[in-house]
Each structure stands twice: as structure tokens, then as C-alpha cells.
Amino acid sequence: xxxxxxxxxxxxxxxxxxxxxxxxxxxxxxxxxxxxxxxxxxxxxxxxxxxxxxxxxxxxxxxxxxxxxxxxxxxxxxxxxxxxxxxxxxxxxxxxxxxxxxxxxxxxxxxxxxxxxxxxxxxxxxxxxxxxxxxxxxxxxxxxxxxxxxxxxxxxxxxxxxxxxxxxxxxxxxxxxxxxxxxxxxxxxxxxxxxxxxxxxxxxxxxxxxxxxxxxxxxxxxxxxxxxxxxxxxxxxxxxxxxxxxxxxxxxxxxxxxxxxxxxxxxxxxxxxxxxxxxxxxxxxxxxxxxxxxxxxxxxxxxxxxxxxxxxxxxxxxx
Amino acid sequence: xxxxxxxxxxxxxxxxxxxxxxxxxxxxxxxxxxxxxxxxxxxxxxxxxxxxxxxxxxxxxxxxxxxxxxxxxxxxxxxxxxxxxxxxxxxxxxxxxxxxxxxxxxxxxxxxxxxxxxxxxxxxxxxxxxxxxxxxxxxxxxxxxxxxxxxxxxxxxxxxxxxxxxxxxxxxxxxxxxxxxxxxxxxxxxxxxxxxxxxxxxxxxxxxxxxxxxxxxxxxxxxxxxxxxxxxxxxxxxxxxxxxxxxxxxxxxxxxxxxxxxxxxxxxxxxxxxxxxxxxxxxxxxxxxxxxxxxxxxxxxxxxxxxxxxxxxxxxxxxxxxxxxxx
Ligand SMILES: Cc1ncc(C[n+]2csc(CCOP(=O)(O)OP(=O)(O)O)c2C)c(N)n1
Ligand SMILES: [Mg+2]
Numbered sequence: 001x002x003x004x005x006x007x008x009x010x011x012x013x014x015x016x017x018x019x020x021x022x023x024x025x026x027x028x029x030x031x032x033x034x035x036x037x038x039x040x041x042x043x044x045x046x047x048x049x050x051x052x053x054x055x056x057x058x059x060x061x062x063x064x065x066x067x068x069x070x071x072x073x074x075x076x077x078x079x080x081x082x083x084x085x086x087x088x089x090x091x092x093x094x095x096x097x098x099x100x101x102x103x104x105x106x107x108x109x110x111x112x113x114x115x116x117x118x119x120x121x122x123x124x125x126x127x128x129x130x131x132x133x134x135x136x137x138x139x140x141x142x143x144x145x146x147x148x149x150x151x152x153x154x155x156x157x158x159x160x161x162x163x164x165x166x167x168x169x170x171x172x173x174x175x176x177x178x179x180x181x182x183x184x185x186x187x188x189x190x191x192x193x194x195x196x197x198x199x200x201x202x203x204x205x206x207x208x209x210x211x212x213x214x215x216x217x218x219x220x221x222x223x224x225x226x227x228x229x230x231x232x233x234x235x236x237x238x239x240x241x242x243x244x245x246x247x248x249x250x251x252x253x254x255x256x257x258x259x260x261x262x263x264x265x266x267x268x269x270x271x272x273x274x275x276x277x278x279x280x281x282x283x284x285x286x287x288x289x290x291x292x293x294x295x296x297x298x299x300x301x302x303x304x305x306x307x308x309x310x311x312x313x314x315x316x317x318x319x
Numbered sequence: 320x321x322x323x324x325x326x327x328x329x330x331x332x333x334x335x336x337x338x339x340x341x342x343x344x345x346x347x348x349x350x351x352x353x354x355x356x357x358x359x360x361x362x363x364x365x366x367x368x369x370x371x372x373x374x375x376x377x378x379x380x381x382x383x384x385x386x387x388x389x390x391x392x393x394x395x396x397x398x399x400x401x402x403x404x405x406x407x408x409x410x411x412x413x414x415x416x417x418x419x420x421x422x423x424x425x426x427x428x429x430x431x432x433x434x435x436x437x438x439x440x441x442x443x444x445x446x447x448x449x450x451x452x453x454x455x456x457x458x459x460x461x462x463x464x465x466x467x468x469x470x471x472x473x474x475x476x477x478x479x480x481x482x483x484x485x486x487x488x489x490x491x492x493x494x495x496x497x498x499x500x501x502x503x504x505x506x507x508x509x510x511x512x513x514x515x516x517x518x519x520x521x522x523x524x525x526x527x528x529x530x531x532x533x534x535x536x537x538x539x540x541x542x543x544x545x546x547x548x549x550x551x552x553x554x555x556x557x558x559x560x561x562x563x564x565x566x567x568x569x570x571x572x573x574x575x576x577x578x579x580x581x582x583x584x585x586x587x588x589x590x591x592x593x594x595x596x597x598x599x600x601x602x603x604x605x606x607x608x609x610x611x612x613x614x615x616x617x618x619x620x621x622x623x624x625x626x627x628x629x630x631x632x633x634x635x636x637x638x639x640x641x642x643x644x645x646x
């Protein structure tokens with residue numbers, strides 16, 4: 001896999017900033033009570049979706065999690081309508097029925113965030129099965145946290161995918177926490193790659209650097225597309241904030257939070273870009289401003305959208 | 320008696336039972352170090368240690384069946400399922416294993432497992448975090464199903480459930496967790512009987528049979544109806560399976576009208592069972608058709624939750640329509 005071009009590096013940067021700004025905005029409007037329900041942000045984890053989705057096109061499917069905004073954005077969801085969905089408005093992709101926790105865009109293969117931990121993993125396997133069945137070269141990506149690897153759904157999907165050599169990639173964002181408990185409560189192994197061994201699925205673990213993830217994901221997606229079977233990719237990252245917005249994180253301690261927040265995949269990448277003279281400071285500033293305006297516009301759009309009417313509640317339950 | 324909150328009453332019940340019987344232990348996601356997702360086990364890990372307050376990986380099926388195995392070998396597990404929606408991941412454990420182990424093995428095993436879980440809407444948490452699935456469990460022979468509406472009841476019923484030698488599905492309601500109210504002191508050791516309903520309000524014109532959060536909505540409805548000269552009796556079932564036919568039927572024999580109210584989807588909810596049993600057994604006591612209150616036949620809604628979750632208004636309308644009608 002060749003190194004990403006200058007243009008691609010700029011795109012990576014733009015995408016990571018877009019995810020960050022979308023989620024910062026979500027935190028703000030959520031705190032103001034403009035959006036209801038639960039909100040789980042992935043701030044600090046922008047590199048993984050950016051790098052993995054750079055290898056995917058609209059025919060490839062992904063399943064995401066409760067912490068899935070970044071994946072939806074990186075897969076190319078239209079921010080305006082995604083925002084409308086989170087506001088619970090009928091112009092949203094799911095008619096205001098999903099909110100953050102089930103955001104989906106079937107048009108570009110976003111098979112939905114999931115409120116059930118591990119729930120989306122076998123669903124991605126199903127998309128991979130369909131691709132294989134129809135003899136297309138589409139691939140599927142299951143995204144999940146390390147906590148989800150405790151669920152049978154993860155193991156059953158891995159086993160099946162390995163047996164049938166399904167064209168898919170298992171992408172685990174190992175951020176060290178599952179809700180309020182650390183990794184040690186959830187796994188006897190350091191890395192989720194050890195779990196893949198049992199299924200004879202090739203697995204690599206990479207740090208939270210966008211280029212490193214891009215290269216590893218490239219190999220995994222290539223294998224899947226070529227019919228060589230599934231792979232697992234683990235990204236070692238950190239969860240900056242609480243499990244959900246509003247979680248005071250008493251169980252975690254201030255120092256550990258600060259430690260996590262000191263590691264910023266965007267700031268690090270920015271420094272590299274400047275140092276390597278890939279891009280100039282003022283261009284970065286311009287990107288930030290443009291993306292900021294895009295997000296601002298999306299929120300204004302969502303605010304102007306309408307709530308569904310009670311009469312729509314039963315619509316579409318059956319075909 | 321002292322004032323407490325519903326969620327603390329749950330903790331007190333577990334703590335008192337763990338003090339009383341060293342075979343009682345708690346197991347579930349984030350129940351230990353974190354004190355429970357909703358704070359129901361705050362302090363128990365510190366008091367009883369990691370052997371008796373067991374944090375699990377995210378593996379509902381695994382740890383629920385593990386509890387069944389442990390219960391078969393003499394322990395008395397309390398399983399916490401974070402949201403009732405996630406119990407669907409443990410349905411094999413509960414339906415095929417726990418409910419049947421005693422009977423299927425010729426009464427050789429007893430499986431005293433309590434599976435606690437909060438149900439219901441109110442948090443705009445959407446389709447996978449708001450469901451009320453009590454009727455699923457009530458439909459499975461071998462399980463008891465308990466639903467508590469107040470701090471006092473949740474404490475007394477949870478203690479009874481832990482002491483019961485049968486498997487008990489113990490259903491809380493998320494919007495009740497913060498509710499304030501009186502509950503018994505440890506010394507008084509109040510244990511409420513399972514299978515016994517409680518008449519929360521006496522009345523003479525109509526009987527409202529309900530449980531959990533809808534008890535409060537029904538009481539609100541009764542207040543509204545009272546202003547219009549209608550006297551409603553509110554029967555809190557407290558146990559859905561086995562349910563207290565005697566109390567319900569005695570009340571209907573007095574009021575001659577029946578409304579059944581629950582938060583769960585109306586179709587095939589526990590209200591259907593109560594209504595059918597009344598029609599089968601005390602039809603001659605009824606002066607009007609039985610009305611049911613429940614959620615519409617759709618998944619819980621994110622943005623339309625306030626219209627989805629039944630409230631006092633729905634109970635008022637149901638009462639009025641039964642009063643307007645005759646048989
Ligand atoms: C079946 C099921 N069990 C439990 C939960 C509650 N829950 C939501 S997120 C979560 C932790 C998930 O941890 P991880 O997979 O590492 O993802 P992260 O939150 O770190 O992104 C838990 C336990 C759930 N939603 N579904
Ligand atoms: Mg995690």
C-alpha cells in the first residue's frame with residue numbers, strides 16, 4: 001500500500017475536523033436541551049472512521065454503534081439531514097425516529113448505529129454475505145468497541161465470517177472503557193487481536209494515527225474485496241469524555257481523563273502536516289473555518305425542520 | 320419507616336438480604352465498582368467485596384445462565400440487566416433454561432434467581448431503550464413476574480423475590496428510580512407477599528387494574544375523575560404472574576366496570592389476560608365492556624415519546640368510555 005498523497009492527507013485532516021466539530025456542536029446543543037435522549041460522542045477517536053472509510057465507497061456497508069457519529073460522517077452522510085435526525089425531525093434520515101443511537105443512511109450503506117452492544121456486528125456479516133452471494137466486490141465493515149467483544153454476537157459473527165470467508169472487516173475501537181468500567185473487567189487479553197486468533201482471522205492492532213490506520217485498513221479491505229476473507233483491525237484509542245454526555249466520570253478520576261485528553265489524534269496529525277510541510281498553517285485555518293460554517297449551517301437547518309406528527313407514528317411499520 | 324427514594328430502596332433490599340444470607344450475591348454490568356448504571360448498588364461493592372458484587376463483561380446470556388447454574392448449586396443470585404431491552408440477549412437463559420430447569424428435571428433443582436431490570440420510556444431513549452416486555456415473561460410457565468410502583472413496595476417485593484425459591488423477573492421503571500417515598504427500616508424487615516395485589520385507592524364506580532408507573536398515572540386519573548363525580552378504585556397488581564384474581568374480581572364485583580392500564584404496547588399486553596379472565600369468570604358482574612390502556616402498536620418513539628407513552632389522560636378516556644357504555 002502506497003503512502004497517501006498530499007491531497008488525501010488534507011482530506012483526512014478535513015474529515016477528522018468535520019467529525020470533531022459535528023460532535024462538539026452536538027454536545028453544545030444537547031446541553032442546551034435542543035436534542036433529547038442519550039448522546040455518546042467519539043471525540044478523540046476521529047482517526048479510525050476517517051482512515052477506514054477512505055477505502056470504502058457507497059456500495060460498501062458499515063454497521064456502527066451508540067458511539068457512531070464519526071463513522072456516519074466519514075462514510076459520507078449528509079450532515080444537514082443527520083443533524084435533523086438527531087433533533088428528532090421528520091427531515092432526518094430516519095424520519096426523526098432514531099436520534100443519535102440508530103442513525104442510518106441506507107443510500108450509502110450506513111446500516112445503522114445500534115443501541116444493543118454487539119448488535120450490529122452480525123448484521124455487517126449479513127451484508128458481507130449478501131455481497132458474496134450476489135458476487136459483487138462490495139465489502140462490509142462492522143465497527144464496535146472492545147466491550148462488545150464480550151457478547152456472543154461478536155464471536156458468532158467472527159466464526160461464521162471465517163468459515164465462509166466473508167468479505168468483511170471487523171474494526172474494534174479499543175478505547176479502554178465500556179461504560180463505567182475499565183477494560184480489565186471485560187477482557188482477560190490485552191488486545192482484541194488475540195480473540196481473532198481463535199477464528200484464524202488475520203488481525204492487527206494499530207495506534208490512533210490516521211495514516212497508520214489507513215494503511216492497515218487498506219490491506220484488510222483489499223483482502224475482503226479480493227475474496228480472501230475477513231480481517232480484524234484494532235485501533236488503540238482513548239475515550240476523552242464520559243460514556244454519555246453528562247456522565248461525571250467519578251469512576252475514572254481526573255488524572256486519567258486528562259491523560260486521555262492529552263492524546264489528540266487531530267492535533268498530532270496537524271503538527272505532522274505542518275512539520276512535513278504538507279500544508280500551511282493558514283490552509284488549516286481555512287479548513288477549520290469552512291467546516292465550522294458547514295456544521296453551523298447543518299444545525300440551523302435542523303432547527304428549522306419540523307417534528308413528525310402523531311398521525312405518523314404507525315406509518316411504515318409493515319411494508 | 321423513613322423517607323427514601325425508589326432506587327435507594329432497591330439498594331436497601333439487596334443489602335439487607337445480603338446481610339441476612341451469605342448465599343445472596345449480585346451480578347451484572349457495572350454493578351460493582353461503578354455502583355450500578357442507575358446507582359442501585361452504590362456502596363455494595365465496598366461493603367461486600369468483588370466476590371459478592373460481581374462486575375461482568377457485556378455478556379447478558381452468559382451471566383444470566385451462569386446465575387442459573389450457581390442457583391442450582393445453592394446460591395441465590397440477583398442479576399441486574401441494565402435496561403429491560405437488553406434482556407432480549409438473555410432470552411434463552413431465562414425462557415429455555417431458568418424457567419424450565421425445575422420442572423423439566425423432575426423437580427430436582429430449584430433455581431432461585433432474581434433478574435432485575437428497569438423498563439419503560441420517559442428518557443426519549445428510543446426504540447431499543449424504552450420497552451416494556453413484562454408480558455413476554457408472564458407468558459412463560461415457571462417464572463414469576465413482579466412490578467413495583469413505590470419505594471415501599473419495591474423494597475418489600477424485592478426482599479420477597481430474593482427469598483422466593485422460584486425464578487423471579489423483577490421489573491423496575493426508570494422514571495420511578497428518583498421517586499421519593501416512605502420505606503420500611505431494616506429492623507422491621509417488611510417482606511411483601513408475591514401474588515398479592517394492593518388496592519391503592521378505594522372507589523365505587525370503576526376498577527382500574529394497573530402496575531408500576533401506570534399506578535401513579537391511574538391515581539392522577541382518579542383525581543381528575545373525582546372532580547367529575549366519578550369514583551375510581553385503583554388496584555396495583557404488584558405481581559403480574561401469578562396475579563391476584565381474588566382482589567381484582569372482588570373489586571369488579573363492587574364497581575362493575577373494569578379498565579386495565581399498562582405502559583406496554585396494548586396488544587397482547589398483560590391487560591389482555593386480565594380482561595379475558597374477567598370475561599371468562601365474572602362476566603355477570605360487568606355492566607360495560609372492559610377497556611384497556613397501553614402504548615400504540617409501534618416501537619417506542621424517539622421524537623414522539625410524549626404521545627407514545629400512556630398517561631393519566633388515556634386512563635381518564637378509557638374510564639369515561641366504559642362509563643358511557645353498557646352491556
Ligand atoms: C446488549 C447491551 N448490553 C448493555 C448495553 C449498555 N451499554 C451501552 S454502551 C456499553 C459499553 C460499550 O463499550 P464498548 O463496546 O467498549 O464501546 P464504547 O462505549 O467504549 O465505544 C454498554 C454496556 C447495551 N446498550 N446493550
Ligand atoms: Mg470501549
